[in-house]
Amino acid sequence: MTQDDVKLVVLLALSYMVNEEENKRISADGTLFDFLLKMVKTAEKAKNRSQWGFSIHELINGLAKLAENDDNRTTIMKKGAFDILKRLLKKENQAEQIAVVNAIRELSLAPKNKVLFKEDKEVWKTLKELRNSDNKELSKAAQGAYFVINEGKDKENAKKTPERAEQEAHDTGHIMLSYNLGDQKTVLKIRDRLREKGLTVWMDVDNMEGSILEAMARAVEESRIVLVCYSEKYKESQNCKTEAEYAYSQKKEVVPLLMQRGYKATGWLGAIIGAKLFYDFSGKYDFDKKFTELYSSLAGKFAPGKT
Template structure:
């Protein structure tokens, strides 16, 4: 049920912590190598979130080891207990559960340490080296049918019996080939998921046989999506020049399962505002990356199915790499963990689930307009900086940016901070070797600076604001803000606020 259930149903189940707690307690009472315990672990892979893994309440390493060991045992062709009806379906379910579990970046290192990559590579051979695997299947089936025929006395083996046996053998062989290819595809999808891990990526890149195999299959239409995705992650072969003009206002990236609400948003934007929008077809190809290049914004439609789809993640990762503006939209109830967490920390997201459509769409329009204005201001600022010949350089031992500023009077030291002009703020930061903050506080006067200080000093926001500062530096200037500069920035402002109160 947990493997085949509807996404919305699964979200409801996940919201009941009591179910998760009951499973965890039950697991502790069941001995190892028990099929019920394995089933509990399979269910957990669909229920746990990043916080569970961080707190290790779900025994992440044990789950990896159990999955790897069980799949390995079932996948062993020399195991006489392997049957199509039981073990075949069982291993498919285990691979589906494993793929769901590997979506959490925190468990990938444990999976690598347990030699999980080699297991996936072995299973993936069913599609990477189809002739070799079919030979193994044929040999295995041949031995089984020899034993079946051996049970029947030769004199009783009339033509009809032999024809029935032959027909049965052909059907089973066909079904077994389909089974092993399905296993291979799931293993490839797991490898694609693992390729988002730096260590796994390096291991796969060094595996010459695997790299040759996926290159040779790059033109296979049945495997194109997953092979193209793997090649982009492992070879980074898709590189495009930045377009001088944007051909699309937005690109909507979504999972096909979520198309009803996505089409409604799409229709509203093109009919009410005449936006030129391109709908993502959920593939990884040259055309997708070129479309990202030609789009001003990427509307990222978040759902559980979107989160667990490797192609969707690759599209957003590429958009980030190309520094595109991403606007996240929640279009189905979803946990904002895994790779969604960083996206939603860096960007304002709009919730189409908790708000009615009209309110949410108006927020989206507002966000698009604000992002458009911000982008124009950034472009204008960069032009002004160029015209004023302000040079930015990072010293080898510090992240401070040296800005060649015009001389400004230091009378800011003698007047209350709330009376400072933007030039006073600029000179204050320069005097205290906080030049990097000039980039972030452009056009701020003393009152603006005081409000920013008040926000930073709120206990629960102290480091949240620091993270926001860093995100903006990375996006706009490809730099980072050190903790020392942030702390000195607040301490120096505090001194002038205290002086103003005297």
């Protein structure tokens, strides 16, 4: 194995091993990104579309992992990732397209990158088309990237029916539950108890018609409060991240509910939760006591039976 082989293996291993904060240390040496992007270009020319045993989609997946840090997102684009991703996006290799679309989604969390991807007509057209791909994984990835870049808005479908406009005009807002599937049992219990108290609660198990992302966007937009039921798995989930960051961008009131004992939010999740008062539903304390505390804080914001 050559020195370059070792360098590539270590870099890709690091991309999957380090957390969001540790990614920042990797960005200190921009030559690492030069090297990884060079490997992608070399793999493009190879008959088996791989380099030293790594396929293009594996290389791009590693790049996407490294892009989980804000500094890395900027550096990667400065190193010329845009042209490579645009070129690969147009190829009909679905494994590569999925990796590229996920990388675009991650990179687009940086505002300047978001503008670059949206203003390129070819990239934007391709993303819109891939949302309707027969490949479910590719379609889901494209919907996610499109949602992030377009900030939850689909201007082509922005017109509301008279019925929906009337409904929204009278809508005083609901409580939205944002959670990871691993905590669903506890979250369902919270939902049921809040409804028993006369509050209107939105949860994806009840209201997921049509596009998942569009349904989520409407749920956030029409909410008054978003209960972020957070844990380590919540932070690691791309969909949870999209929900929480969209709620934050819409200036919704975020109320944190801790679902994992001893867990402390860091990175993007820590920035959203900040120093907010959280309610501990991790099992450390009596559920009824914590629910009473949560309900007391919410009750004054709603008129039961009118939400």
